[in-house]
Amino acid sequence: MPASKRDHTVLFTPGPTEVAPDILREMGRPIIGHRGIEMQDLIRDLVPRLRGLFGTRGYDVFLTACSATGLWEAALRNCVTRRVLVPVCGAFSERFYEVAVACGLEADPLHVEWGKAVRAQAVADLLATGRYDAIALVHNETSTGVVNPLPEIAEAVRRQSDVLLLVDAVSSLGGIPVEVDRNDIDVCLASVQKCLALPPGFSVCAVSPRALERSARRVGKGYYFDFIRLKSCFDRSTPMATPSVSHMFALRAQMKRIETEGLDARYARHRAMADLTRAWAAGRLGLFAEERARSNTVTCVANTRGIDVARFVAGLVARGFGISNGYGRLKEATFRVGHMGDHTVEEIRDLLAAMDEVLKEMAA
Template identity: 35%
Template sequence: MEDKQMLMIPGPTPVPERVLLAMAKCPTGHRSGEFSKIMAEVTAKLQWLHQTKNDVLILTVSGTGAMEAGIINFLNKGDRVLVGNNGKFGERWAQMSRVFGLNVTEIKAESGKPLDTEAFRAELEADTQKHIKAVIITHSETSTGVLNDLPTINSYVKAHGESLIIVDAVTSLGAINIPVDEWGLDIVASGSQKGYMIPPGLGFVCVSPKAWEAYKTATLPRFYLDLEPYRKSASKDTTPFTPPVNLIFALQAALQMMEREGLENIFARHQRLTQAIRAGIKALGLPLFAPDHAASTAVTSVIPTQIDAEEIRSTMKKRYDIAIAGGQDELKGKIFRIGHLGFVCDRDILAAISALDGTLHALGYEGADYGAGVAATAKIL
């Protein structure tokens, strides 16, 4: 059926109707008083979402752009950094860091496994000369569905004293509790097309006072992603460059929806949907890629046996107009990923599991106990 596609991928995520309608409004001048009032509102609500009094800056970039800004504004060529790498995005931050001439030590884990927190502790404790200037972590590794233990790793960074912690929270911000001020996180990057429930195009960087101190001596080249002009402009409820005005309208509407739902309810909803979809997949006899204790609340990865993951994706799309994500790089064709992030509710999870049940049946998968997936999912919900 035309125009019936259901997005169950980790991004872009579904967009609420009122957010789409906000985007459809006529643009206003980005230097107008009217727009300044909107900027003041979204800035305050972004601080609410991040649970912080720190600056939360809005950039016209993707999540990768937000992470780049979070790296180049606070470090110098030759600085030693620890980068957690247990998937595509951890690998990306290591590559990016090397591009800018940083001295990278990677702490790796096998795909589908969480980062070893003790490896971070050992590296940080051994650094008695305080050469490690930053620890760069992907909180929710979207490529595998693994949630890394940010609180524990952060505690070791805090014990080190000198190092900054730079967090990719692209698929965790708005899906799980990240109390920025309570944890003392220095740089937190996220993107609009995930938990924010709006289309791609905006990136967000939350910056601590400690990070701003590091900014004063940072010398890596930057212009459009220089965060100081954004900070100065935000204090006046404006922007240094022309923003995507209608995406700011969308952000305003989405943050209003999130505030009405409440942080605790948002986090509880994502946790419940994660448990439900994992229960349904297990009941269908499909192996999960990430362990229960390190399960992302944004995306669940499945490693099917007897049947190609791409066949499952293709059949889900053709028969049910439900889009799920595939594996990336070496995991292509081996896993598929179901997103449950942002504007997703119980009905969506039930529909996805029911369609997966029908897909497995159509493909002749012998390991499935047909109907059990929906029953197990419904029991959790």
């Protein structure tokens, strides 16, 4: 159904994104006890499905009732013993660095110009100094629409046997290949409100045996996000603490939906939606991300015409569409379109037509 005919603003923001009605209905299922056989069965159903999504055969998978920010802390507290390198190429990777510092860890930023991708060689050069035992990478920087070259960076990390690779896949998991096993990622984390198209407030992560070994030697890592404690619970198919049962119902339904579509088809659909959006932006305004690093899940449009972004966004809301302005210091310089989750190419066409209408109205 076109957004203009729905009873709410349809979200094309880069998270949270639109949630399908049948998935929302799953959130309304009667609650089950979290210490009984029904919960064990639910976890036993979810974990292998999530392994397939992450691209891992045997990593431990944990489900947590928190935003991905909590799993940033988990990855850092469990896996950093000496010093962590954090490539900073936008607002969220900058925050990943800030969280490392707030956790009392030794951390160094690798600053990259916003709109450009992290260079694997720059990572390799710094890791070769031997100062670091972990790197914390944002795969897809939601604030700038940049996707970092994960396979190349992973190869640089692989050359240093004692460096763990911690990856934020918040706006890529389910929309862009992550391939945990192939890229030797030690912790891969994501929240569910972006490419997985679920309501916000829940996160998942895949954790390698190396990360668990590191965690077992760590002290002062807290309780709720202790990987060893989490593993002891999920090995018995039980949550560590009270979970968001409703999210787990919705996640099971969404995983079945993703499997029906197929990951390759899902990635192709995201790429097609991105191509349409990028073509629209290039023809009317501009693109903020460099050409070789443009994300297939979020496009950051450069405001080259100096339009009133707030008025533009409001004009779209009046037509039933929600997008986002620029993030942080890019608030007026850009706006962002999320083409992720369960959106279709036709829905993107409807959005772009509405964007043309608003631009024409603003120019009148």
